[in-house]
Amino acid sequence: MTMIEERALRAALREAAESIPVPDLGAEQILRAAERLDARPRVGFASRTRRGTESGASGFPDEHRADGDALAARRRRPRRRVLAVAAAVTAVLVISLGALATLHGARSSNLTASNAPRTAAGLAPSATPAPNDHSPGSGGVGYGPLAGTATGAQQTPTTPTLPSGAVGQSSEVEETGEVDLTVGPGQLGGVLTRLTNLATAQGGFVASTQVEAGGASATPPSSGSITLQVPEAGFGAVVAQVRTFGKVTLLTTKGTDVTGQYVDLQARIAALTASRQQYLTIMTKASSISDILAVQAQLDSLQTQIEQLQGQLQVLTSETTYGTLVVALSEHAGHPAPVHHRPSGIDRAWHGALSGFAAAFDGLIRIAGPALFVLLCVAALAVLGRWAWRETRRRTL
Amino acid sequence: MTHGSKDAGDLGGWLAESYDRSFRTACLLLGNRADAEEAVQEAFLRAWRFRASLGTGASLTPWLYRVVVNTCWSKLRREVPHRDRRADASGLDGIASTAISPEEHSGRDELSRSLVRALGELPAHLRVVVVLRYYADLNDGQIAIAIGRRPGTVKSRLHEARSRLAANAELRGLAVEDDDAAEEGFS
Numbered sequence: 001m002t003m004i005e006e007r008a009l010r011a012a013l014r015e016a017a018e019s020i021p022v023p024d025l026g027a028e029q030i031l032r033a034a035e036r037l038d039a040r041p042r043v044g045f046a047s048r049t050r051r052g053t054e055s056g057a058s059g060f061p062d063e064h065r066a067d068g069d070a071l072a073a074r075r076r077r078p079r080r081r082v083l084a085v086a087a088a089v090t091a092v093l094v095i096s097l098g099a100l101a102t103l104h105g106a107r108s109s110n111l112t113a114s115n116a117p118r119t120a121a122g123l124a125p126s127a128t129p130a131p132n133d134h135s136p137g138s139g140g141v142g143y144g145p146l147a148g149t150a151t152g153a154q155q156t157p158t159t160p161t162l163p164s165g166a167v168g169q170s171s172e173v174e175e176t177g178e179v180d181l182t183v184g185p186g187q188l189g190g191v192l193t194r195l196t197n198l199a200t201a202q203g204g205f206v207a208s209t210q211v212e213a214g215g216a217s218a219t220p221p222s223s224g225s226i227t228l229q230v231p232e233a234g235f236g237a238v239v240a241q242v243r244t245f246g247k248v249t250l251l252t253t254k255g256t257d258v259t260g261q262y263v264d265l266q267a268r269i270a271a272l273t274a275s276r277q278q279y280l281t282i283m284t285k286a287s288s289i290s291d292i293l294a295v296q297a298q299l300d301s302l303q304t305q306i307e308q309l310q311g312q313l314q315v316l317t318s319e320t321t322y323g324t325l326v327v328a329l330s331e332h333a334g335h336p337a338p339v340h341h342r343p344s345g346i347d348r349a350w351h352g353a354l355s356g357f358a359a360a361f362d363g364l365i366r367i368a369g370p371a372l373f374v375l376l377c378v379a380a381l382a383v384l385g386r387w388a389w390r391e392t393r394r395r396t397l
Numbered sequence: 398m399t400h401g402s403k404d405a406g407d408l409g410g411w412l413a414e415s416y417d418r419s420f421r422t423a424c425l426l427l428g429n430r431a432d433a434e435e436a437v438q439e440a441f442l443r444a445w446r447f448r449a450s451l452g453t454g455a456s457l458t459p460w461l462y463r464v465v466v467n468t469c470w471s472k473l474r475r476e477v478p479h480r481d482r483r484a485d486a487s488g489l490d491g492i493a494s495t496a497i498s499p500e501e502h503s504g505r506d507e508l509s510r511s512l513v514r515a516l517g518e519l520p521a522h523l524r525v526v527v528v529l530r531y532y533a534d535l536n537d538g539q540i541a542i543a544i545g546r547r548p549g550t551v552k553s554r555l556h557e558a559r560s561r562l563a564a565n566a567e568l569r570g571l572a573v574e575d576d577d578a579a580e581e582g583f584s
Contacts (some may be wrong), residue, residue: 002564005571
């Protein structure tokens, strides 16, 4: 490997450099400009094109504009950078605020929809059902083991929105619910009594009861169900109370808006009643037997239809007046009495080894998550650091 | 020259004295007269603006070179890449060729031109240390101040630069054996 000889290199380089002509007034004009720069305020530097220096030998083609141009150019750069950063921050803030406002608006809309009063549907203009809204006709929301929760969840009956066109008509909602409760051994009868008292206290009644007693060995344990009819106004309170009577494994509530059917039945009854009234008027004017019989046949038909519709209306009224809550009860099996025996030393050692192994394995799995997170953070920092280091190296000699 | 008092008159005189060398250093680094003029102008204005932070005595020269080198480096990084690199290489060559008349093209002149060409082919971080050492006559410590690196880095870069220059076919006449060069370079 050979190296360049230093003295020769120095001499050759110096000779090459000395052959470069230097602008005659370069230093003088720069210093003059620098002195002017001191005399003038630091703002309001005159603008100049970057290549303007090429037009003159000294780099200051116009004495009136050249003062501090270089510094001004350098000052503009950071200012531009600051402006760009400020613009970016402002944009991010605006977007964030916009997103927040949108989210807030959507939430408010949902709240308005779910809290709309039951009466006077016309007063609930924003009654758009939310995705999680317990809207009528959409079915209840079930919580339980099948839904992925073992302990059951709490679903408070919500107020459904009213159908359009039902202005002035009270909302008629049919509420139904189903609760699966697990109670302690021997508590089934007591819970049934408490449920009955609860329904009665709320102004309701027990529609049906069914109990299957377990065997003497309590296998399978006792179970049963009770159907409560409670006033619609106290339905939510009853559901809340029932949940405290045992361990909830399933809770489903459903509200069905039957206002449309209600209004329809009422309208049809009113129309048929009006027709019947007209036939009665005709009846008073009928003179022949055949006319009387014909009108009577029509009246009978109308009366039958009216009674059928009134029956349906009564059923509907009953369903909307009382909510139906079916509570399924089951006793959980008592724990079998543990068989005590004195373990030997080998047994203890073996179980100790097993539990130690399991504990170590658990610990390994437990720390795997945080360790992975830390590793990811370290990797991200390493990438960032490497990038910053490269940037620094690139920017410096 | 000591500028511990940071007097504007003294500084102005010293900058005027340093202009030629600074300009030629910038020319060798940038390979372009216009860029060199701009860089020196900017560096001097910056030196003037920040004269309050000037060092004293021996540290003044490397400080000025540091400003010049940084300005040149900024130009190389931001502006020169937008132009044709080949044009820059020929620009370095042109600096020497335009300065020397055809009649003066002796063997030594040819060597200078070859050296300038070879210098233009060096990476900027190596070109800087060569110019500062062999033209500006700065020692390792001063060069380290000027480029913001450790003296050890300066030595290794000088070594690499001389090795690369020796590999240039046009500079074979300046090449010596490694041992001698190493002794000189690291003494």
